[in-house]
Amino acid sequence: MSPFSKPVEHQCAVFVTAGPQRPVPMSDVVYRPEAPRDGAAIEAIAREAFGPGRYARAAERVRELHAACATLCFVAELGGEIVGSVRLSALRNRDERAVMLGPLAVRPHLKGRGIGKALLRLAADAARKQAFAAIYLVGDSPYYGLLGYRVAAPGRISLPRPVDPSRVLVLEL
Numbered sequence: 001m002s003p004f005s006k007p008v009e010h011q012c013a014v015f016v017t018a019g020p021q022r023p024v025p026m027s028d029v030v031y032r033p034e035a036p037r038d039g040a041a042i043e044a045i046a047r048e049a050f051g052p053g054r055y056a057r058a059a060e061r062v063r064e065l066h067a068a069c070a071t072l073c074f075v076a077e078l079g080g081e082i083v084g085s086v087r088l089s090a091l092r093n094r095d096e097r098a099v100m101l102g103p104l105a106v107r108p109h110l111k112g113r114g115i116g117k118a119l120l121r122l123a124a125d126a127a128r129k130q131a132f133a134a135i136y137l138v139g140d141s142p143y144y145g146l147l148g149y150r151v152a153a154p155g156r157i158s159l160p161r162p163v164d165p166s167r168v169l170v171l172e173l
């Protein structure tokens with residue numbers, strides 16, 4: 001089985017409705033690298049998750065400055081529709097080879113099924129294989145802490161907008 005077609009853990013018995021009355025087993029979730037054709041669907045998921053104000057967020061400003069790495073972006077697909085997405089962008093001009101994670105978003109009706117964590121694991125595995133030393137993000141430490149992210153030391157990364165330092169997280173790879 002390809003690493004990208006691995007079903008979501010512990011979800012074999014869970015069914016959701018995708019579209020009008022069509023039950024889809026969660027074991028049908030497929031993970032694969034993002035493709036150029038996915039752009040509009042990913043943008044729609046991010047808009048749904050973060051709202052129009054997301055462009056003001058510091059993490060979003062970083063992503064504008066550093067284009068996403070095509071080989072470090074993944075989607076979750078269910079019943080032919082993209083239901084989750086994660087993107088990583090390479091941070092340049094730094095002493096360490098690091099990436100910035102985000103956005104990570106999962107469709108609201110599928111939250112809490114493990115899709116977010118599965119996407120995070122895929123992204124971390126891919127970044128590790130490509131010899132990146134760390135993943136940074138701006139987010140909720142109770143969630144990302146579940147996968148080993150810790151609050152970054154103050155000043156370890158500079159961001160274009162002021163951010164609550166307790167939300168600047170790092171995963172050492």
Ligand SMILES: CC(C)(COP(=O)(O)OP(=O)(O)OC[C@H]1O[C@@H](n2cnc3c(N)ncnc32)[C@H](O)[C@@H]1OP(=O)(O)O)[C@@H](O)C(=O)NCCC(=O)NCCS
Nearest residue numbers: 049104105106111112113114115116117138139140142143
């Ligand atoms: C955050 C998000 C990506 C998580 O995806 P998901 O597929 O629902 O998450 P998972 O199923 O992998 O994990 C769910 C677990 O994380 C917990 N969790 C989710 N968001 C959390 C948060 N902000 N803080 C603490 N715990 C959180 C859930 O309570 C759940 O715990 P459980 O497994 O003990 O029941 C998704 O909720 C989302 O798209 N949110 C809106 C966009 C967003 O906030 N993105 C992150 C920006 S930094």
